[in-house]
Amino acid sequence: MGVLDGKVAIVTGSARGIGRATAQLLLEHGARVVINDLDGDLAQQTADDLGGESTVFAGDLTQDGTPDALVAHAIDTWGQLDILVNNAGYTLDAPIHKMSDDWWSRMLDIHLTVPFRTIRAAAPHLREPAKREREEGREVFRKIVNVSSISGTLGNAGQANYSAGKAGVVGLTRTLAKEWGQFKVNVNAVAFGWIETRLTASKDETNVTEIGGERVQLGIPDGMRELAPMLVPLGRPGTPEEAAGGIFYLCSPWSNYVHGQTLHVTGGQMGGMTG
Template sequence: MKNKNIIITGASQGIGKSIAEKFHKKGSNIFMISRNENNLSKLKNKLMKNTKNNQVIEYFAENIDNYNKILDIVNSINKNHNSIDVLINNAGITSDNLIVKMKDEQWDEVINTNLKGTFNCCKAVSKFMIKQKFGKIINISSIIGQIGNKGQVNYSASKAGIFGITKSLSKELGSRNINVNAINPGYIETEMTKNLSKEKKVDFLSKIPLNRFGKANEVSELTYFLASDLANYISGQTINIDGGMVV
């Protein structure tokens, strides 16, 4: 993946941060998108300390629910660096509540970021990947999109929708040598799971055959594999990485 141009959304923390670090270590040019400019700046400074051979690290503090802003970013990257090799749609948020208490704003915010944001980024890069006749799109979904979870009807719906995007785009874009796949992380040790109560953690662990939470770097390793030439014949798939929780 050396010198490849990689766009990563939600790169400021957690799984996205680990993905950015993995691709940077392998010599890729990294283009990070997130709403958290402070975290993006810190990550860029950290990565710059180990940057070699004119490796590019750029970030864009934007919300992915705005298509025109995403298109401007993608146009700029393609104009300045001549290709977009991999898009990793990792950005995601939660706003939990039981359905009888969930406000319209909670539904809209999660759907607009997780689902519409994924659509926006896929749409923005597709025309360039079609023209160059290659590319990889990797969508980070969640096992919650498969099994559901009480109090997360918005999050579950948004992540389930990503399965549909992945399957449909793999059929639309496959003839242009573009691979589209999804990854379903289970319970991964990130900032998002740190706030779980002790009782919930015990409950979740009881459902995981490997009896532990996953690590962000385990997800980034799978992401890297799907982006590499080793996965050139894999497309339209959703791969669980959940310690055996969903079988």
């Protein structure tokens, strides 16, 4: 018996990195999971590798109608939705005086507007069952976990666009928690620190992705990567599996009374201008 038996989850951006590790944990504990990514072939390979009961939805969530189609896919496949993890994202870094309107807008789109639209699409499937359960005198908890970052809670030089989007996620989380608590939908965020993913790997010609037909450079300079032992009290970056543990906790029954919170999973890293 798994603690998530009978649950249906959507994890956006789950073909690799933290999203993949999260999907794996949810599957291991009994959930049925929608694997989502821009790259449909990679998403299918991930589903095949992970096993368990999963289905694949490929698409660009920043395009009109795609978040609605993602939720509809889960409902059409399994007839319910219990867990939504808004994880999809990437970075476009530049100092603010050199940042284009396009780069600013793209970060807000993927990190803030996409979670908003996906949550809105999921609303009937999270709220309406809860109304019936309330009339029957039952409590059934459903979960929304929004992925933020300490760039959003503390700021980070060169990431005004990303930081603004991730800060907005915290505000979205807290507001939705106040609106949907009555429906027993736990809404929380996870703010990650330095986790070993493509976004924090070496910034070189091999670490690129394609977004909307444009090649996007990912990663950070090796000089910055060498600072990890000094910046992180635990002495190293976290793994995607360790990051996924924080998300899993907020998807599990053990978090039923955790609501409107931002869980920092950082290895103790809390640098920044905190006053």
